[in-house]
Amino acid sequence: MTGTLVVEETDDRVVVTLRRPEARNAINAAMVRELHEVCAAVEQQPRLLLITGAGGTFAAGADIGELRERGRDQALQGINSRLFDRIARLPLPTVAAVDGYALGGGAELTYACDIRLASPAAVFGNPEPGLGILAAAGATWRLRDLVGASVAKQVLLAGRRLDAEEAHRLGLVAEVAPADELLKRAHALLDRMARSGPLALRLTKLVTDAPGGHPLTDDLAQAILFESDDKRTRMDTFLSGGRQ
Numbered sequence: 001m002t003g004t005l006v007v008e009e010t011d012d013r014v015v016v017t018l019r020r021p022e023a024r025n026a027i028n029a030a031m032v033r034e035l036h037e038v039c040a041a042v043e044q045q046p047r048l049l050l051i052t053g054a055g056g057t058f059a060a061g062a063d064i065g066e067l068r069e070r071g072r073d074q075a076l077q078g079i080n081s082r083l084f085d086r087i088a089r090l091p092l093p094t095v096a097a098v099d100g101y102a103l104g105g106g107a108e109l110t111y112a113c114d115i116r117l118a119s120p121a122a123v124f125g126n127p128e129p130g131l132g133i134l135a136a137a138g139a140t141w142r143l144r145d146l147v148g149a150s151v152a153k154q155v156l157l158a159g160r161r162l163d164a165e166e167a168h169r170l171g172l173v174a175e176v177a178p179a180d181e182l183l184k185r186a187h188a189l190l191d192r193m194a195r196s197g198p199l200a201l202r203l204t205k206l207v208t209d210a211p212g213g214h215p216l217t218d219d220l221a222q223a224i225l226f227e228s229d230d231k232r233t234r235m236d237t238f239l240s241g242g243r244q
């Protein structure tokens with residue numbers, strides 16, 4: 001337990017629970033700092049990352065009390081956008097398990113993760129223009145990539161909130177599970193990914209997120225994997241009748 005997070009680490013995964021019950025887990029400077037510490041640990045020892053929120057809320061955005069006091073220079077520091085970029089670039093897959101509100105920066109944090117799961121109570125939205133600001137930590141481009149420009153503009157410009165069922169239908173969310181099973185399902189997803197070759201997962205994520213250069217980047221990544229002992233062992237296992 002740090003100030004704003006509960007962090008549980010095992011050999012193959014780190015589970016982070018956002019926990020600021022007095023502010024619906026709103027992302028303040030302390031949480032940003034603590035999430036950077038988690039990133040540093042995951043970069044140092046690559047593991048899967050699961051992010052969730054305590055108390056039936058994922059996160060109700062950036063902390064509005066802090067946002068109110070920030071000026072141009074803080075905006076240019078990209079306090080949330082740099083953190084979410086760092087999370088998006090973590091070496092191994094990241095999963096957000098969303099129960100309740102994921103609004104503003106909370107939604108953007110989930111957009112920066114590779115896969116999202118939701119409880120039926122999940123709500124995604126970007127109400128920033130209502131506060132006189134822009135969703136500047138990834139929503140304008142990540143959400144568009146995830147659900148297309150038409151729906152992204154409805155969320156960003158018209159305040160549309162996506163409930164779990166809509167988010168699932170749009171592909172934003174991989175699966176909807178009852179709140180009391182959400183973490184179990186998220187861990188089952190992580191278990192599945194943990195059975196894959198870690199270098200293969202890492203390079204697949206890198207190439208999928210690469211801005212361009214296909215198929216060269218794909219070929220280079222495959223060239224590395226084709227030489228790995230892990231690949232030979234896994235294929236030998238398959239060919240001898242074993243299954244992953």
Ligand code: COA
Pocket residue numbers: 022023024026027060061062063064065101103104105127128131
């Ligand atoms: N920043 C700071 N504090 C926040 C917050 C945020 N983003 N979101 C909620 N809180 C605080 C509230 O001020 C309230 O504090 P108080 O008990 O001292 O009055 C507490 O968390 C509970 O929030 P409340 O609004 O009473 O809960 P609710 O269940 O009725 O509504 C939300 C939940 C998420 C719908 C509502 O809190 C909300 O709209 N939050 C702001 C969402 C937003 O605009 N985010 C974008 C920020 S860029």
